[in-house]
């Protein structure tokens with residue numbers, strides 16, 4: 390791979406005001422896109438780990454499932470994606486950047502000089518600054534780091550797309566300002582979600598901190614973003630008070646507010662912005678040793694709500710791979726990236742497990758469909774211009790003999806049948822444990838047939854003249870159709886022995 394080969398990728402200006410500023414703040418108008426290190430590409434279609442080289446021509450449009458896993462600094466990987474057809478293609482970005490330690494977000498670069506004052510290619514800060522977390526923080530490089538990634542991420546979002554940034558309360562105020570600036574405030578900001586979890590209390594002279602903050606912004610400002618409404622259980626009281634209906638305040642065309650009956654309460658109440666979700670505890674099958682692992686349920690909820698099946702999901706701080714796992718399980722395509730090799734290994738291991746489970750499920754499904762097919766009887770329809778005869782049955786026998794590998798019953802559909810044909814079938818079935826013949830005779834079969842031939846009413850009538858009038862007496866009426874129908878339903882008119 391020739392690292393000097395690059396393309397310049399243009400980045401649009403940030404959107405909103407007011408802005409947060411810091412020492413060394415600089416916008417990102419272009420980035421250099423180099424070939425990125427794609428570690429693995431997963432295809433659910435072939436249920437295999439694909440040749441990594443093959444993806445560029447096909448992704449993202451021609452792939453219906455699967456994903457791409459990159460190892461490297463996400464600034465490079467995002468620039469690479471922008472230069473390779475992914476601009477405007479991502480429906481949901483979830484990021485959970487490091488927010489407490491600087492060591493792991495430091496960019497690993499090749500320096501041309503040897504001492505700590507050498508400037509890094511394309512960056513303002515020095516090697517010394519890069520490896521000293523305190524210096525980095527003092528120089529506000531964390532903010533610059535996040536600012537650049539957010540600007541690149543915005544370019545990858547589709548018009549219906551969303552970005553969710555996961556952070557804690559130490560950095561949330563800074564990151565919210567950055568998001569306002571890059572994504573636009575007001576109409577682009579949708580929610581601050583609080584993820585509430587329980588853990589062992591710590592010895593601190595303040596209240597126990599047991600929540601994280603997630604900021605959700607949309608690319609569009611006109612509510613055209615994807616949002617699948619989620620519900621949570623209604624309380625018993627709501628269910629009994631409102632008897633199944635809900636009153637919601639809605640704005641009408643003239644700008645006034647009215648209460649309207651909307652969804653059924655049985656769906657539950659529309660989900661709140663505070664989510665209590667358990668962390669992946671050590672006994673959970675999803676638990677990894679990755680220290681900052683987030684619960685599958687948390688990310689799954691975001692993916693379910695903010696994207697649809699087949700959409701592309703991106704996480705460029707993927708850690709233990711929770712976003713890729715969740716997307717893969719929920720039938721979305723995904724892109725994952727991390728700078729840390731251990732993270733890539735953990736993610737790949739988890740993905741292999743999910744892909745194998747899915748492959749197994751697909752195989753089992755196919756197997757059961759095959760069994761179902763085998764249990765479906767072979768159906769032979771005899772032309773309705775004649776009743777079933779032994780000649781038809783001889784032809785059928787030849788047909789069965791041509792398919793010795795098939796083990797399934799045969800259903801004959803006919804209109805009328807000769808007595809000899811019935812005897813033929815009884816004789817044939819007597820000797821066979823499998824491939825038995827069943828007959829559906831449409832005129833008499835109660836389940837499938839039972840249609841009747843309509844014949845005119847027959848009546849016995851006497852007519853007498855009385856002065857200048859005619860007296861018509863109906864002595865008896867007989868409807869062959871009604872009699873047929875009654876016979877079919879209850880056998881009322883059949884001799885007792887035939888019922």
Ligand SMILES: C[S@@+](CC[C@H](N)C(=O)[O-])C[C@H]1O[C@@H](n2cnc3c(N)ncnc32)[C@H](O)[C@@H]1O
Nearest residue numbers: 463485494681682683706708709711727728729
């Ligand atoms: C808080 S963890 C993400 C945890 C993840 N959400 C999970 O459920 O496991 C942050 C991750 O960002 C990665 N990271 C930090 N700086 C990065 C960079 N410049 N490029 C790519 N990944 C980076 C770290 O290696 C770490 O794995």
